[in-house]
Amino acid sequence: MLEDFVTEIDLVTGEVRGRLSLLRPLLESAWQEVVPRPPTQRDVLQNNTINVLGEVAVSPFESGHLLLSMREVDTVGVFDLETGSWVWAQRGPWRRQHEPVYRPGGRILLFDNQGGAGRMARALLWDVADGRVEREVGGFVSLEAGAVAALPNGNWLVTVSESGYAVELDPRGDRVWEFRSPHRAGRDGELVATLFEVVRLSPSLLAELR
Numbered sequence: 001m002l003e004d005f006v007t008e009i010d011l012v013t014g015e016v017r018g019r020l021s022l023l024r025p026l027l028e029s030a031w032q033e034v035v036p037r038p039p040t041q042r043d044v045l046q047n048n049t050i051n052v053l054g055e056v057a058v059s060p061f062e063s064g065h066l067l068l069s070m071r072e073v074d075t076v077g078v079f080d081l082e083t084g085s086w087v088w089a090q091r092g093p094w095r096r097q098h099e100p101v102y103r104p105g106g107r108i109l110l111f112d113n114q115g116g117a118g119r120m121a122r123a124l125l126w127d128v129a130d131g132r133v134e135r136e137v138g139g140f141v142s143l144e145a146g147a148v149a150a151l152p153n154g155n156w157l158v159t160v161s162e163s164g165y166a167v168e169l170d171p172r173g174d175r176v177w178e179f180r181s182p183h184r185a186g187r188d189g190e191l192v193a194t195l196f197e198v199v200r201l202s203p204s205l206l207a208e209l210r
Helices: 023-027 203-209
Strands: 005-009 016-021 047-052 066-070 075-080 085-091 098-103 107-112 121-127 133-140 147-150 156-160 165-169 175-180
Touching: 016 023, 023 085, 047 098, 066 098, 098 147, 107 147, 107 156, 121 156, 133 156
Parallel strands: none
Antiparallel strands: 005 016, 047 066, 066 075, 075 085, 098 107, 107 121, 121 133, 147 156, 156 165, 165 175
């Protein structure tokens, strides 16, 4: 059985400062029902995302807590690193999700791998308070991996990992631009390289790199 941990590492020395189990405190929490008993697969949780929350004050989100995504149990949760305990966990309208990020007003933006129509992938904005899907764009194919980021202009940058492309979408869902990986494999070029995540760099950062 695989047990997921959060590990804190010193960036300068590489020294491990601490290591906390995610599975054990979840089994002892108010949200233990998200884990099948007995577990139905060897990889029980498969946490695929750690996002440290910034300045937020909307329950259950709090500055310094971790926003996590457990793919195998279709669950997004908040973990308190100081106490080593879960403060919130939720199954939603998503399935096999990746890369949840906190958005202002108590909303979560994530890549929903198999929860869209026909079990296709979609980019999803979900309101924690009322459980409402505020915005979605679907029709993607990526059974595993994927990401979506909210851009300053209100658009979404969606990485459809297993299809090997990224696309920027405006609030109406129209495509602004897209990038398709040219890398192929297989006898007839039928295999495309996984594109894990495309990130928009700010002009100021690009200036520093020159």
